[in-house]
Amino acid sequence: MTVKKRLVDSAIGLLRRRGVAGTGLAAVLEDSAVARRSIYLNFPDGKNQLVAEATRVAGERVHSRMLRHEGTAEELIAILIQNWIKELQQTDFRAGCPVAAAAMGHEVAAEAGIAAGDAFEAWTEALASSYEADGLARREAQTSATLAVCAIEGAIILAQATRSIEPLQRIAEGLTGASGAGGEAAGSSGESRQLPWLLL
Amino acid sequence: MTVKKRLVDSAIGLLRRRGVAGTGLAAVLEDSAVARRSIYLNFPDGKNQLVAEATRVAGERVHSRMLRHEGTAEELIAILIQNWIKELQQTDFRAGCPVAAAAMGHEVAAEAGIAAGDAFEAWTEALASSYEADGLARREAQTSATLAVCAIEGAIILAQATRSIEPLQRIAEGLTGASGAGGEAAGSSGESRQLPWLLL
DNA sequence: TTCCAAGTAGACCGATCGGGCTACTCTGAC
DNA sequence: GTCAGAGTAGCCCGATCGGTCTACTTGGAA
Numbered sequence: 001m002t003v004k005k006r007l008v009d010s011a012i013g014l015l016r017r018r019g020v021a022g023t024g025l026a027a028v029l030e031d032s033a034v035a036r037r038s039i040y041l042n043f044p045d046g047k048n049q050l051v052a053e054a055t056r057v058a059g060e061r062v063h064s065r066m067l068r069h070e071g072t073a074e075e076l077i078a079i080l081i082q083n084w085i086k087e088l089q090q091t092d093f094r095a096g097c098p099v100a101a102a103a104m105g106h107e108v109a110a111e112a113g114i115a116a117g118d119a120f121e122a123w124t125e126a127l128a129s130s131y132e133a134d135g136l137a138r139r140e141a142q143t144s145a146t147l148a149v150c151a152i153e154g155a156i157i158l159a160q161a162t163r164s165i166e167p168l169q170r171i172a173e174g175l176t177g178a179s180g181a182g183g184e185a186a187g188s189s190g191e192s193r194q195l196p197w198l199l200l
Numbered sequence: 201m202t203v204k205k206r207l208v209d210s211a212i213g214l215l216r217r218r219g220v221a222g223t224g225l226a227a228v229l230e231d232s233a234v235a236r237r238s239i240y241l242n243f244p245d246g247k248n249q250l251v252a253e254a255t256r257v258a259g260e261r262v263h264s265r266m267l268r269h270e271g272t273a274e275e276l277i278a279i280l281i282q283n284w285i286k287e288l289q290q291t292d293f294r295a296g297c298p299v300a301a302a303a304m305g306h307e308v309a310a311e312a313g314i315a316a317g318d319a320f321e322a323w324t325e326a327l328a329s330s331y332e333a334d335g336l337a338r339r340e341a342q343t344s345a346t347l348a349v350c351a352i353e354g355a356i357i358l359a360q361a362t363r364s365i366e367p368l369q370r371i372a373e374g375l376t377g378a379s380g381a382g383g384e385a386a387g388s389s390g391e392s393r394q395l396p397w398l399l400l
Numbered sequence: 401t402t403c404c405a406a407g408t409a410g411a412c413c414g415a416t417c418g419g420g421c422t423a424c425t426c427t428g429a430c
Numbered sequence: 431g432t433c434a435g436a437g438t439a440g441c442c443c444g445a446t447c448g449g450t451c452t453a454c455t456t457g458g459a460a
Contacts, residue, residue, distance in 0.1 A: 003437070022221030022308050025418060035438040040419075042436095047418065094307060103361035104304060107294060108222050117361035124358075146367055147374035150354030157353055158324075158346075161303035161317035167346050174347035203407070225448060235408040240449075242406095247448065 004042045006032040011054035016095040020051055020105025020112060052111035055102035059119025062099075066126040073130035073141075074176040077148050081172045084156055085165045093163045100153050124149050148175050204242045206232040211254035216295040220251055220305025220312060252311035255302035259319025262299075266326040273330035273341075274376040277348050281372045284356055285365045293363045300353050324349050348375050 001009075010032035014023040025047055029036055043049040069076045087095060099119045106113025124145045131141035151171045158167035201209075210232035214223040225247055229236055243249040269276045287295060299319045306313025324345045331341035351371045358367035 154350030
């Protein structure tokens with residue numbers, strides 16, 4: 001793995017746990033086992049550039065995963081929520097969303113905040129397209145997509161604060177009608193999901 | 201205004217803009233025009249205690265405002281969203297939610313993270329009670345309340361990152377059926393709001 | 401009137417911050 | 431074989447971090 005990728009991966013991991021301002025270069029160097037000088041060889045503008053690149057990469061990873069999805073929009077939402085439940089449980093609620101962290105650190109690192117905005121817009125557009133493919137009109141698809149992205153990001157924050165996955169389970173129920181309790185991510189079998197009372 | 205209250209108010213304002221790790225005591229002292237020593241007279245445990253108290257106070261202010269509300273749950277949600285639209289526009293998208301900031305800083309300041317969790321739970325319960333008063337069953341009320349709180353918190357983050365109030369307008373439409381474009385906060389007149397396609 | 405708790409002003413501490421620097425090593429292209 | 435670019439190791443810088451301290455002022459209660 002290249003030095004640049006190691007730096008970005010370490011930065012993403014630390015952003016998730018400590019946020020932009022709370023992540024020092026010393027921590028990134030220790031975590032990535034990279035020499036101090038190598039940061040400035042790969043990111044001449046220093047921390048701001050590294051954090052911005054980390055945000056861009058993290059956002060693009062989620063985005064490409066969303067574009068790869070072939071089922072319905074609600075199935076995609078269920079998968080994303082199940083992934084976050086797993087991530088939070090595995091890290092004892094320590095690791096949140098790096099893009100949200102970059103968004104909240106926009107005053108400290110402006111470039112990263114812009115990258116976060118780009119990521120959110122790409123996610124919303126991908127989900128809206130999925131909703132449209134499911135038959136929703138453009139406007140309703142955009143509204144539903146925005147609601148889903150916002151709810152997921154908010155639920156991650158509530159889950160970390162309350163140290164409970166309940167917020168994620170509840171929004172899964174509200175957004176998709178799934179109980180969210182099952183271990184499986186999406187409706188694997190062809191069983192017709194019960195539509196949530198919020199929809200239709 | 202007492203020294204303690206000035207410190208807390210300054211801390212809340214700085215938390216909203218720079219987050220927990222990004223808020224230094226020097227900035228709090230400058231903003232509140234208080235002597236350095238006075239921090240430790242009022243908050244013997246220093247920054248952690250100040251940030252925790254600021255989070256608790258900020259959460260309680262919103263909570264008491266929610267309890268004061270007398271209309272429907274959807275009207276309350278519309279009011280909260282309109283308030284956030286106004287706050288974001290007035291601060292050029294610089295000031296976010298202090299409770300969310302404390303939640304994301306849980307690794308840096310644990311006490312504040314707990315206070316954030318308490319605030320989120322109180323908000324959700326207040327909104328769920330309002331939904332129950334509107335006729336929803338307990339379970340549906342809790343789900344709808346959690347979805348609303350998560351969506352609002354997430355939308356604030358998306359709005360800051362994209363420097364646009366569109367996420368808030370869209371979740372207002374998704375959660376309440378309101379267009380969110382009007383300046384007035386809640387349906388002031390007795391006109392029957394059109395239910396969103398997401399509800400009913 | 402006295403006196404003490406709270407506040408002010410400001411120096412000071414060790415630690416850490418982001419960043420720049422030199423010197424040395426390694427490796428692949430010419 | 432040479433040489434340039436990238437990486438390593440580590441020291442150094444000024445600034446800022448949270449926190450502690452002394453000295454002085456002030457205002458209200460005993």
